[in-house]
């Protein structure tokens with residue numbers, strides 16, 4: 001039985017935390033949203049997976065011909081709050097800030113990025129933004145809030161993957177990692193008719209085992225160099241104030257470059273994101289613009 005912490009639970013649409021357990025709102029562990037509001041489960045996916053509906057928190061592994069798990073290096077799994085022995089070969093970002101040459105960690109213009117949507121809170125941010133930005137979305141939220149996903153797309157923003165259900169990837173088996181990625185891509189394709197190019201790992205938790213799988217999907221890993229720790233606004237145990245966040249922004253503005261990590265899964269973090277946006281202004285870039293690369297690997301319409 002997997003444990004979900006409060007952040008994880010608060011960010012997954014349709015879940016709530018009770019006695020330390022993350023529960024689905026309707027008492028069901030399978031489907032979370034109102035089924036008639038979900039992205040329809042497409043015919044091409046039904047044919048490929050032999051399934052008829054979107055999975056719950058634990059998506060099933062479906063083998064793909066372009067993913068070869070024998071090519072994935074073997075490193076010990078590790079869990080939140082613990083770290084593997086330091087090694088350049090394993091290259092853990094969350095433990096040791098280790099990055100690969102192909103990872104995107106910054107931008108030549110100071111730019112905001114948003115994780116964990118689409119969520120009802122996202123709409124207020126969309127109303128305010130006057131430039132293109134990047135959203136790293138959860139597959140499970142994408143299929144439960146397809147209308148919000150489409151609003152993001154209509155406004156010209158860039159969408160990247162942030163897994164299916166916000167797992168700590170270094171703790172999973174190779175097959176479970178593949179499942180987290182493939183279902184997130186299928187959710188994005190079924191909702192937005194595209195195959196993403198950019199991927200951000202939940203918690204920044206990534207090592208070279210996870211990277212090897214991400215690269216086989218053709219995805220580019222995106223991290224950050226400036227962290228607002230905005231999620232601490234919505235937890236009680238790790239206190240951080242809005243003033244502290246905005247003070248950091250003033251300092252970062254002086255250096256003019258950088259990639260800022262924020263979250264659009266909660267109203268509180270979106271409120272602050274809007275204030276940050278007012279401070280920084282509209283001269284910001286998407287990840288694709290930061291590195292001069294394509295928005296999506298494929299568009300299907």
Ligand SMILES: *[C@@H]1O[C@H](CO)[C@@H](O)[C@H](O)[C@H]1NC(C)=O
Pocket residue numbers: 048049050062063
């Ligand atoms: C789906 O069913 C077909 C026919 O039984 C089978 O060949 C295929 O391997 C199944 N696919 C998956 C992903 O289970």
Ligand SMILES: *[C@@H]1O[C@H](CO)[C@@H](O)[C@H](O)[C@H]1NC(C)=O
Pocket residue numbers: 076085
């Ligand atoms: C990690 O380091 C500890 C202490 O030095 C050692 O006992 C352990 O065997 C090491 N583990 C690995 C996987 O190298």
Ligand SMILES: *[C@@H]1O[C@H](CO)[C@@H](O)[C@H](O)[C@H]1NC(C)=O
Pocket residue numbers: 044185186189190193195300
């Ligand atoms: C994406 O969706 C299209 C149908 O719109 C389908 O033909 C294609 O196989 C899908 N690709 C992936 C990678 O899911």
Ligand SMILES: [Zn+2]
Pocket residue numbers: 115116162166202203
């Ligand atoms: Zn996240």
